[in-house]
Amino acid sequence: MSHHDDPIDESRRHFMISGALFVAFSLVKGTDALAQEVIADEGAAVHIGKDTQALAGSLKTNPFLDAWIKITPEGKVTVFTGKVELGTGVRTALLQVAAEELDMAPSLITFLTADTGASPDEGLTAGSHTMADSGSALLNAAAQVRGLLVDAAAKHFGVDASALAASDAVIHARDGRTMTYGEAVGLVDLHRSASSSSPLKDPKTFRTIGTALPRLDIPSKVTGGASYVQDMQLPGMLHARVVMPPVYDAKLLAYDEAAITKMPGVVRIVRNGSMLAVVAQGEWQAVVAQRALSASAQWSPGRALPDPATVHRDLKQIATQQIKIADHHAPMAPAAKTVNARFIKRYLLHGSIGPSCAVAHLDGDQLTVWTHSQGVYPLRDALAEMLSMQKENVRCIHAEGSGCYGHNAADDAAAHAALIAAAMPGHPVRVQWMREQEHTWDHFTPAMVTEVKASIDASGKIVDWRYALWSSSHNERIVNAGRLLPARMLEKPFVSAPSTPMLQPEGGGDRNAIPLYMLPNIEVLNHFSPTMPLQTSAMRSLGAHTNVFAIESVMDELAHMAGIDPVEFRLRHLDDSRAKDVIRLAAKQFGWPRAPRARNRGVGFAFAKYKNLMGYVAIAVEVSVEPETGLVKLEQAVAAVDCGQVVNPDGVRNQIEGGIVQSASWTLHEELRYDTHRIRSFDWGTYPILRFSSVPARIEVHLIDRPGAPFLGTAEASMGPTAGALVNALFDATGKRVREMPLAGDTLRKLIEV
Numbered sequence: 001m002s003h004h005d006d007p008i009d010e011s012r013r014h015f016m017i018s019g020a021l022f023v024a025f026s027l028v029k030g031t032d033a034l035a036q037e038v039i040a041d042e043g044a045a046v047h048i049g050k051d052t053q054a055l056a057g058s059l060k061t062n063p064f065l066d067a068w069i070k071i072t073p074e075g076k077v078t079v080f081t082g083k084v085e086l087g088t089g090v091r092t093a094l095l096q097v098a099a100e101e102l103d104m105a106p107s108l109i110t111f112l113t114a115d116t117g118a119s120p121d122e123g124l125t126a127g128s129h130t131m132a133d134s135g136s137a138l139l140n141a142a143a144q145v146r147g148l149l150v151d152a153a154a155k156h157f158g159v160d161a162s163a164l165a166a167s168d169a170v171i172h173a174r175d176g177r178t179m180t181y182g183e184a185v186g187l188v189d190l191h192r193s194a195s196s197s198s199p200l201k202d203p204k205t206f207r208t209i210g211t212a213l214p215r216l217d218i219p220s221k222v223t224g225g226a227s228y229v230q231d232m233q234l235p236g237m238l239h240a241r242v243v244m245p246p247v248y249d250a251k252l253l254a255y256d257e258a259a260i261t262k263m264p265g266v267v268r269i270v271r272n273g274s275m276l277a278v279v280a281q282g283e284w285q286a287v288v289a290q291r292a293l294s295a296s297a298q299w300s301p302g303r304a305l306p307d308p309a310t311v312h313r314d315l316k317q318i319a320t321q322q323i324k325i326a327d328h329h330a331p332m333a334p335a336a337k338t339v340n341a342r343f344i345k346r347y348l349l350h351g352s353i354g355p356s357c358a359v360a361h362l363d364g365d366q367l368t369v370w371t372h373s374q375g376v377y378p379l380r381d382a383l384a385e386m387l388s389m390q391k392e393n394v395r396c397i398h399a400e401g402s403g404c405y406g407h408n409a410a411d412d413a414a415a416h417a418a419l420i421a422a423a424m425p426g427h428p429v430r431v432q433w434m435r436e437q438e439h440t441w442d443h444f445t446p447a448m449v450t451e452v453k454a455s456i457d458a459s460g461k462i463v464d465w466r467y468a469l470w471s472s473s474h475n476e477r478i479v480n481a482g483r484l485l486p487a488r489m490l491e492k493p494f495v496s497a498p499s500t501p502m503l504q505p506e507g508g509g510d511r512n513a514i515p516l517y518m519l520p521n522i523e524v525l526n527h528f529s530p531t532m533p534l535q536t537s538a539m540r541s542l543g544a545h546t547n548v549f550a551i552e553s554v555m556d557e558l559a560h561m562a563g564i565d566p567v568e569f570r571l572r573h574l575d576d577s578r579a580k581d582v583i584r585l586a587a588k589q590f591g592w593p594r595a596p597r598a599r600n601r602g603v604g605f606a607f608a609k610y611k612n613l614m615g616y617v618a619i620a621v622e623v624s625v626e627p628e629t630g631l632v633k634l635e636q637a638v639a640a641v642d643c644g645q646v647v648n649p650d651g652v653r654n655q656i657e658g659g660i661v662q663s664a665s666w667t668l669h670e671e672l673r674y675d676t677h678r679i680r681s682f683d684w685g686t687y688p689i690l691r692f693s694s695v696p697a698r699i700e701v702h703l704i705d706r707p708g709a710p711f712l713g714t715a716e717a718s719m720g721p722t723a724g725a726l727v728n729a730l731f732d733a734t735g736k737r738v739r740e741m742p743l744a745g746d747t748l749r750k751l752i753e754v
Contacts, residue, residue, distance in 0.1 A: 054196035057136030058082065062120035065148075066190040068141040069098070075169050075182030077102065078110040079142075082122025083134045084374060084398040085113060085217055086405065088715050089651040090130045092215045096647050097135050100208040101142035101201060103166040111216075114398040116380045124375040124477060126406075126538065127506065128614050128713025131647065135711045140198040145190060147199040152187035153179045203645065203707035210705065212650035217400065229372050229399035230357045234428040237359070238267060239283040240420050241290030243276040243297055244437050245489075247678060248535070250302030252276055255293060263289045270423045273491035274299075277420050279429065290434070304676045306533035312344055312449050315470040319527035325504050326514045326524035332463040335455035337561045343550040344740040345448040347534055347672040349681060351689055352403025355438040356413035359399075360421035361428040367394045367421065371414040372401025378478045379411050383418050385481040386494060394418075405662075406539035407443045407477055409433055415484040439687060440679040441485065443537035444672055446472045448509060450550040460562030462573060465519040469547065470527040471509035473499050476537040485535075499530045502542075505613055512544035512720055515551050516609050517573040534674070540659075541719035544610065545666065548720025549727060549741070552606035556728040557737065566605050566728070567592055576609070578642050581704055582618040583607050585640035589702050590620035600625045601635075602733025606724030610717035615643040617656065617714075619721040623729040630749030632730065634664045636698040639718060644709035652714050653701040659718035660699055665690035667723040668744040688742075 052060045062068070062082070070078045079098040085091040091113060099106040112118060114125070122134055146166055153171040154161040156179065165172050169181040203209075220227045245252070252274040260269055260278060265285030270277045278293050280286035306314060359370040367389065373379045376396035384391045401410055417431040433441075448471040455464040481487045482496035502508035510526040559569035567587045574580055586592075587605070594603050602625070607618040622635045637660050646652055669688045673680040681687035723741075730738050736751045 052193075055194050056140040056198070058120065058122045058133045059137045059140060059194045062122070062137070063193040064191055065141050065145055065194055067120040068138060069102075069145050069190065071145075071181050071185040071190070073182045073186060075180045076110065077104065077108065077169055077181060078112060079138065080112050080119045081134045081138065082114050082120040082377070083125045083130045084376070085400050086125060086374065087217075087400070088130075088655055089215045089217070089648065090715075091217065092213055093131065093647040093651050094134055094138055095216065096208045096211070096213055098138045098142045100206055101139055102146050102169075104168050106208060106213060108168055114376045115395070116376050117395045117397070121377045123377065126374055128610060128716045130715075131643075131711035131713055132614070135647065139200065141194060143198040143200045144194055148188045148190070149181055149184040152184045156187060206707070209645065209647050210649070210707070213648055215651070227400065228354060228357075228402045229359065229370055230354050230402055230432060232359050232370060232399065232430065234359065234361065237428040237430055238279050238281065238424070239286040240270075240277050240279045240417070240429050240431045241286045241434065242416050242431065242437070243278075243290060243294045244441055245274060245299055245302060247302035247305070250274070250299040253298040253300060255298070256296035259296065260289055260293045263292060265289075268424065269293070270420050272419065273493065274489040275416075275419060275486050277416065277431070279420060279424065283430075287434075305674055305678070307676055308674060311447055311533065314533070315447065315449050315529060316527070318531055318533075319470045319529040321501065321528040321530065323501060323510070323526040323528055324523070325507070325510055325526055326522050328522060330520040332520050333457035333459070333461070335463055336458045338453065338455040339554050339557050339561070341452045341550070341554055341557070341737070341739060343450045343452075343546065343553070345546040345549075346741060347447050347536070347674075348445045348539065348666055348670050349439055349442040349672055349687060350403065350406055350408040350539060351670075351687060352401075352408045352438055354402030355433040355435055356403070356409035357401060357430065357432040358410070358414040358417035359428060359430045360414070360417035362421045362425045365393050367418060369394070369396050369414050369418055370399045371396055372399060372404060372410045373414055373478075374404065374407070374410070375478065379414060382411075382478045382481045382484055382487075383415065386415060386484060386487045387418060387422055406445070407475070407537035409438055409441060409443070409485075411478050411483075412441070412485040415486040419486055436682040439682050441535070443476065444534050445539035446474055446509065446532055446536040448543065448546045450546060452550055452554045454554050454558060456558050456562050460564050460569070460572075462517070462519055462558060464521045465515070466523045467513060467551075468525040468527060469510060469513055469543070470529070471543060472529045472532045472536060473501055473508040474511070474536070474538055474542040475502055475508050501526065501528045506611055507543065509543040511542045511547065511611055512551075512608055513547045514612065516576060516579060516612055517555070517570070518575055519573075540662065541610070541716040544608070544716070545663065545719045545723055546741075548606065548608045549667065549723035552608070552721070552724025553727045553737070553739070556604070556724075556731065565593055570605075570607055578616055578704075579607065579609060582616045582640040582642050585702055585704065586618035586620050586638055589640065589700060590638040592620055597732065600627060600733055602729040602731065604725040604727065604729030604732055606721040606728060608717075608720045608724070610713065610720075615641060615712045615714040615717035617641050617717045617721045619660070619718065619725045621722070621725040621729050623726065623733055625730065625733045625748070627734070627749070627752045630745045630747065630752070632668050632744035632748065633694060634668070634696045634726065636696055637722070637725070638700045638702070639721075640702045640704065641714060641717070642704040642706065643712040643714045643717075644706050645711055646703055646705040647711065649703055649705075652703060655715045656701045656718045657699050659716065660722045661690060661695060663719045663722035664696075664726060666719075667726050667741055669742050671742050
């Protein structure tokens with residue numbers, strides 16, 4: 001068995017929060033830490049330079065090779081990424097990429113994720129960008145480092161580089177001479193900017209990329225080991241719980257400090273304006289004290305919430321900017337048939353399984369925060385602003401959290417921990433939100449309205465497409481201190497940065513609003529709202545979930561009007577061969593077209609290329625409907641995916657499967673409950689999500705691997721197609737076009753009864 005086939009060394013790969021985090025410190029003490037920061041700053045400074053624009057992925061903003069790969073004289077190899085593990089398995093995939101081009105077994109590499117004291121600044125881990133940005137950077141950086149080391153060894157040996165071979169950090173000459181990477185790195189300076197060309201391996205020779213390497217993060221999760229920031233324990237650590245206002249803009253008027261401070265284990269109450277917390281020796285003591293403190297707190301009325309009955313109508317009043325994102329026209333045959341449709345999406349919450357948590361420690365003038373933020377560098381900057389500290393004195397280290405997929409309360413919990421730790425120097429402080437706080441103070445995914453008018457000619461060809469949407473940016477990430485919820489509650493509150501629309505082709509609320517189909521006459525308008533009546537921000541796929549839902553529903557309706565099979569109808573309107581390949585594969589594996597279904601059963605099909613930039617996904621589903629109750633069950637789903645070069649096939653399947661289940665939950669069941677007084681979805685009983693009993697009996701994911709092709713993200717790519725396939729399957733089962741989410745339940749029951 002070769003070294004490449006060795007099982008992963010558990011002692012190397014474990015990310016033990018109580019230990020490896022401090023090992024990370026030792027890697028960047030002294031000048032190394034400063035060097036990393038300089039590299040990140042220089043990378044940002046040269047982002048617009050012509051010399052970096054040709055570089056791959058995140059090398060554009062972090063061009064120095066030793067920002068990504070460090071090799072000690074002893075031959076220890078450490079690889080860094082600025083991206084984080086959110087449960088997608090991407091940490092494993094990135095390790096595979098680096099290991100492949102370094103010609104090393106993954107078990108020989110120490111792999112570290114986002115840390116403002118060590119890693120390159122790659123901004124956010126979001127938008128299915130990790131493999132495209134960090135994966136591409138690591139692929140090229142690792143290839144260039146290997147090439148430089150081999151060239152140095154060749155010069156030392158007096159032979160041609162082509163006569164040398166690298167394996168597991170050792171360079172071998174044909175005459176038996178060897179040189180370790182550690183020895184070779186003494187002959188070459190890796191503190192150099194990456195080149196626009198890399199000595200990449202032939203994909204046919206890949207031994208690590210393309211294999212289902214076991215995920216690094218799974219063993220401790222399934223055995224109950226320390227896996228998450230929620231599991232962190234530091235010597236002398238105190239536990240804090242916060243008290244949140246009952247509603248937006250409520251101000252803290254009074255609380256019973258004397259009674260709370262006498263409770264068992266209570267160390268201190270920390271208050272700054274309306275930011276209120278209790279600190280205790282033990283976690284349960286903090287919980288008990290928090291409940292008592294919350295009960296004693298008195299608040300001003302705050303502001304009213306929107307009326308759920310009118311919130312979608314109100315979107316048309318608060319959407320004050322009109323942005324035309326597509327507008328082109330050509331002569332066409334006259335319209336023979338037309339669809340006019342309006343689609344509704346309600347507010348949803350993230351529903352993170354583990355309430356947000358963070359640990360902070362102010363030691364002297366250095367503040368360290370362990371957080372499951374998706375962007376440790378933006379968070380670091382905002383915390384420094386909030387605390388009036390220098391950025392270099394604040395360090396944010398990513399530690400995985402049990403619950404994410406968008407902008408949940410992770411950054412806010414980190415801000416709470418930082419504020420409390422700053423008030424109690426020398427004591428590590430752990431803050432975990434309560435379940436009702438995680439739900440009611442979530443950054444909800446915004447409500448949306450979309451309207452479509454589309455026409456076909458007598459031959460069934462689409463001749464006109466007009467699409468409009470009303471929503472917000474879907475992205476209120478941390479760009480200043482005011483975006484942190486606790487910072488807005490302080491005695492001297494910070495103000496959130498203004499909300500701005502995200503530009504195409506990425507888009508925000510208008511993500512995937514431009515269909516990939518050939519549409520000779522098209523107009524797409526984004527009616528952008530810079531404000532929302534509820535606190536909102538990013539959730540998996542942003543507006544793509546709703547836009548693809550609407551687009552694919554209309555495509556299905558047009559196909560039926562034309563008397564053309566829905567799959568064939570899509571193929572006729574596509575000129576992208578890769579799009580056609582995934583559609584044909586999904587249809588074939590599902591057995592499309594199906595014979596007539598049993599009563600109350602239906603099948604549906606949908607397709608999208610995420611952001612028209614990332615992974616291609618086509619999905620066919622079968623559903624069953626209970627007309628008397630409106631209950632809908634996703635029975636089976638078959639998906640086909642093209643994400644370019646597949647790094648870890650099991651990881652891709654995992655993400656598509658998870659996306660199908662989550663999107664089914666959103667599309668069929670989920671809806672935030674609120675009234676003009678309060679958010680009412682405060683626990684799992686008041687926020688309906690898909691239960692284990694409703695998970696499909698069969699989900700198949702078929703991959704089209706394209707060795708050597710660019711990496712295309714998949715983590716969010718199945719959200720829209722799943723929604724589209726579900727609504728089309730419901731039409732097949734009931735004969736009714738459902739246009740409001742959630743699709744299942746009373747709304748569907750009443751529609752069927754009509």
